[in-house]
Amino acid sequence: MSESFDWASPSVGEAAPASPVLAPATQPYRPDTVIDGWAAEGFEVRAASVRGAGHRASGEPRQDELAVATHEGSLIAVVADGVSNAPLSHLGATMVCRTVVDYLQHAEAEIDWHDLLRCAGWSLVEFAARQSGGEPDPQRAEAQLASTVVVALIRPAEPGRAVAHLVRVGDSDAWRLRDGKWTPLFESLTQPEDELLPDGVSALPRVPSSVTPVEVPLSTGDVLVLGTDGFAEPLGDGGGEVGRLFGDGLADPPPLARLAWMLDFTGGPYDDDRTVLAIWPT
């Protein structure tokens, strides 16, 4: 083993103050960090979800979640971010990820994307009803479990090529990374001329009235990256330190733990949970 590797988290920007790392006061067990990755016919996948310094210091669980699965040669990738103000949103994020995977594994070739998101939203309503033993109550589900989501379904084309379809609710995001350059795949939620940040994040169980997936062709050398706002915000337009760190680090599929190590970057004001799910067509 190399003696030279420094396992201290990479730092970006101004050094962050040391802050405590407390056990999350939650049941069931929810790990601080999740690491995943594998290769399938036509794809290589790496994923990590890391609790941010804010939740570590306050003893709250990681509210980000991810899921990635294969289905008949396609790849299903989901990233979700439980809304902070909803106290059980970490469970909401998990529920959403699992429902989306299940839906797409049972769907017809022609996907009804609006129905997919409605079902993911409804899973929160039913889950909240089971928790409380009461009738389905969308308002209560929103107050308890609200979660953003970004979904990608990637179908292989010829070798080294694939086509991704993506939808989202909220501020979780997706990019195509090529030669260190980050191209956002969704329209920005904020405009430079906006005076203020949006007053809140839209999240399941709310679903936009119409849903049109973004279609993205991928070829060898492209990386499809999904991420929560804990990654999107420090990434910005990709031209800064975080963009370079991940632009270099994801040029090729890294060793599994390396992505989690990168994602645990410290510094600046960035203390949110962060999740990255990266896919390489092979």
Added chain:
Amino acid sequence: MSESAGRVLPVYLVADESRSMSPVVDELNAGLRSLHDALLREPLAAAKVRFSIVGFSEDVIVHSALADLRNESSLPLLSVRTGTAYGVAFTLLLDRIPADVRALKREGFAVHRPAVFFLSDGQPTDVGQWESVYDQLVDRERTPTAPNIIACGIGEARAETILHVATRPEFAFVATPGVEVGLAIAEFCTALTRSVIKSGQAVGGNDAELVVERPDSFRMAVDVV
């Protein structure tokens, strides 16, 4: 831009400094000290807040402006003077908030909608004057940076006045008769601290609609998460 300087929430504590506040001004100052202590214990949260303290009576005094509380050794003390003219406080905010947001954006910050914590123990002495400037302050058409206002009334302040000042009914707090005023102030300061520290995400309305009916295709994927 490349990386933004991060997100900040401008918070304005607007406190009544009329003579009648004399018995409770020490407790209010103590509440501010504990807010400051709480933020120093959570530097990551403190980094996302810029704190201004404004005192009003018949005139208005800015005790601190857009302070990064991590860099302040102590908070300024509120004092007492004469009069309770709400209008001077809202006029100052109307002038100050858009300029503050511009200044923060020039520094590279993305700015959350400002939050005003308004505390008064009396009825306004400028009835008929404060309402129009207030209307302009909270009108998001005329004032794009219009703040959310959380209002707390103690002593002689009437519930209907505090409800008028708060930008949402749930943002209005009126000390229940019989509750010790010091306790009400402590609760107000606790609410202030909590919301300043938890300034992060909230569920926000947009055109998306709640799913209110079970989709036909729905199947419960998992029973337990």
